[in-house]
Amino acid sequence: MQTDNPSPAHVLLVEDEPLLRELVMENLQDAGYSVFEAGDGTAGVDILRSDTRIDLLLSDIKLPDIDGYEVARIGKKLRPDLKVILMTGYAPSSLPAVLQAQVHCVLQKPFSLNTLPDTVAAALGG
Template structure:
């Protein structure tokens, strides 16, 4: 994990599919964001526990270890100002009630990479 530039918003991207993680990371970096990547929930939680500046958590829901819901809950506990966007490739289902107020948006995969930077910007303004 590299330390992002402190002047630009930083996104923690938690995605276990390498190809998708690289595509999303490149897209967000091209849009001017700093991105810290994690390939599983445990790594995402470790990043959240670190001293890194993290403004937005962008996490897959289904991960090989702990799920994105758990990463989001821990993230909001550690960093109350954290904005949370979740991603899923599975059929839409309601967010667990405890997370409804904590999550800005759930993106259904496949989603348009072209609109992702706008979604992140909206979350930051929310």
């Protein structure tokens, strides 16, 4: 549990694979983060358009509706201070130019859940 931050960072997790979404959510909650989840890009964008506090977007790139690149683009437009981490199970490709300076990193699946909280902390500037 984070003790140096009285108000936990709020993470929006957008992942269409239910088991992975659950594992990542539990991992981040155990690390002290407040996690909101969405099973597709449209639901993720709906949360980003709401008044819900979101500090970091953690999104899969390949989603069944709109892709993670688009979720990130919309998120950054709506919330310029939003931090972004993308995930993919496919061969790494270069980020679209418009996102290169805005995405902290792209996690290649499978990734270690043990290091995920540190990756999120680094993206948040901690």
